Amino acid sequence: MSARQLVERFGSPLYAYDISTIGAAHADLTGQLPAGSRVLYSVKANPHPELIRHLHRLGCGVEVSSTGELDAALVAGVPTGDIVHNGPAKSRAELEHAVNAGVRLFSVDSAAQLRALGHVAAQHDQTVDALLRVNGDSHPAGAGLAMTGTSSQFGVDAAVLRADPGSFRHPHVTVRGLHFYLGTNIADEAALLDVFGTAMRLAERLREVLPGSLDILDLGGGFAAPYARAGSRPRYPGLRRALTDLLDRHMPHRPAVCFESGRYLTAECGRLVATVQDVKESKGRTFVLLDSGINHLGGMAGLRRVPPLMPELSVTADDRTPVTCDVVGPLCTPLDAWSRRVELPRPRAGDVVEVPNVGAYGLTGSLIGFLSHEPPVEVVLDGDRPLHVSRLSLVRSAHKEV
Numbered sequence: 561m562s563a564r565q566l567v568e569r570f571g572s573p574l575y576a577y578d579i580s581t582i583g584a585a586h587a588d589l590t591g592q593l594p595a596g597s598r599v600l601y602s603v604k605a606n607p608h609p610e611l612i613r614h615l616h617r618l619g620c621g622v623e624v625s626s627t628g629e630l631d632a633a634l635v636a637g638v639p640t641g642d643i644v645h646n647g648p649a650k651s652r653a654e655l656e657h658a659v660n661a662g663v664r665l666f667s668v669d670s671a672a673q674l675r676a677l678g679h680v681a682a683q684h685d686q687t688v689d690a691l692l693r694v695n696g697d698s699h700p701a702g703a704g705l706a707m708t709g710t711s712s713q714f715g716v717d718a719a720v721l722r723a724d725p726g727s728f729r730h731p732h733v734t735v736r737g738l739h740f741y742l743g744t745n746i747a748d749e750a751a752l753l754d755v756f757g758t759a760m761r762l763a764e765r766l767r768e769v770l771p772g773s774l775d776i777l778d779l780g781g782g783f784a785a786p787y788a789r790a791g792s793r794p795r796y797p798g799l800r801r802a803l804t805d806l807l808d809r810h811m812p813h814r815p816a817v818c819f820e821s822g823r824y825l826t827a828e829c830g831r832l833v834a835t836v837q838d839v840k841e842s843k844g845r846t847f848v849l850l851d852s853g854i855n856h857l858g859g860m861a862g863l864r865r866v867p868p869l870m871p872e873l874s875v876t877a878d879d880r881t882p883v884t885c886d887v888v889g890p891l892c893t894p895l896d897a898w899s900r901r902v903e904l905p906r907p908r909a910g911d912v913v914e915v916p917n918v919g920a921y922g923l924t925g926s927l928i929g930f931l932s933h934e935p936p937v938e939v940v941l942d943g944d945r946p947l948h949v950s951r952l953s954l955v956r957s958a959h960k961e962v
């Protein structure tokens with residue numbers, strides 16, 4: 561369905577996610593991983609239950625990091641046995657909610673977290689499984705956002721685990737393996753391989769000190785995808801062979817191997833469609849004002865987490881001369897700009913603008929509370945067929961203690 565047709569039918573602005581494209585992304589990913597690997601979908605990238613449901617049907621497990629993400633997975637019908645609970649600062653309430661719901665596999669980031677988990681499990685008369693998330697000793701080259709190998713709030717330093725493995729024990733927690741997440745959005749195959757190689761060598765060295773078994777090795781992710789600009793996911797043609805060799809070398813006992821991905825699976829299924837409200841000149845510059853801004857997309861840009869966005873005008877505008885413009889949103893702050901000094905066919909009020917490849921970290925990475933505009937409609941399509949149309953809302957409700 562064209563952007564214009566979507567707006568006519570469902571209003572503007574809106575996100576559209578075409579789930580018919582997700583199967584190909586999933587097949588590409590699994591085809592590039594060693595046979596028998598498990599893929600966990602990282603709900604952080606897009607917590608829409610219809611996407612989670614679809615990915616689970618394709619064979620993914622699910623990785624969640626909050627009560628809200630867990631609930632989204634449960635609403636999507638994912639059985640708790642297919643869920644891994646993650647996150648560096650899990651509260652008692654969060655752990656209770658998860659154990660109560662039936663989640664039995666947790667990634668823990670410290671000895672204190674493991675004990676807190678054990679305490680909650682004991683109160684529920686349960687024993688739960690844990691992966692120890694490990695922060696590596698070195699930062700793999702090209703690993704993108706530094707989440708490992710430097711001081712970090714994520715994971716246990718390998719040195720800490722080696723120094724006192726006994727502190728990672730609790731009678732209600734069975735340590736089943738290790739979890740790494742050493743890099744993100746790595747388009748280069750050699751760099752990605754280096755990340756997984758680093759994790760495997762470290763896992764091999766830690767195996768003997770581990771207060772438990774190494775039946776599960778969660779190697780994390782790092783698979784790249786385009787964000788808010790045209791393009792397609794990278795391919796890693798040599799990855800499967802190279803990873804299989806690395807596993808043969810470092811993990812001859814053959815643990816269950818998992819990988820995690822958010823963006824590789826969902827980035828390309830989503831687009832954001834908005835409408836030009838006004839076009840005006842100010843002191844020699846052209847401003848294109850949209851009904852959508854950093855409250856719906858790119859809120860993390862201010863945190864320098866996303867590159868400048870390049871919205872693509874979806875109107876065929878051959879008759880219009882290109883103009884250099886600043887594309888801004890409806891918020892009352894000069895920070896609400898998707899792009900500055902970009903060249904577009906001269907936009908007019910009423911034109912429909914489309915931003916491609918925002919199925920991951922779109923709405924969920926945005927400032928939806930700021931300025932209290934309504935969140936955009938989210939349309940889930942299967943090709944041209946709308947399957948599910950909804951709108952998130954922020955609702956203020958009375959606190960039960962008041």
Ligand SMILES: *Cc1c(COP(=O)(O)O)cnc(C)c1O
Pocket residue numbers: 602604605623646741744745780781782783820821822823824920
């Ligand atoms: C964010 C995150 C992911 C997903 O990252 P993508 O870049 O979307 O694939 C996977 N695992 C962990 C632990 C994460 O924090």
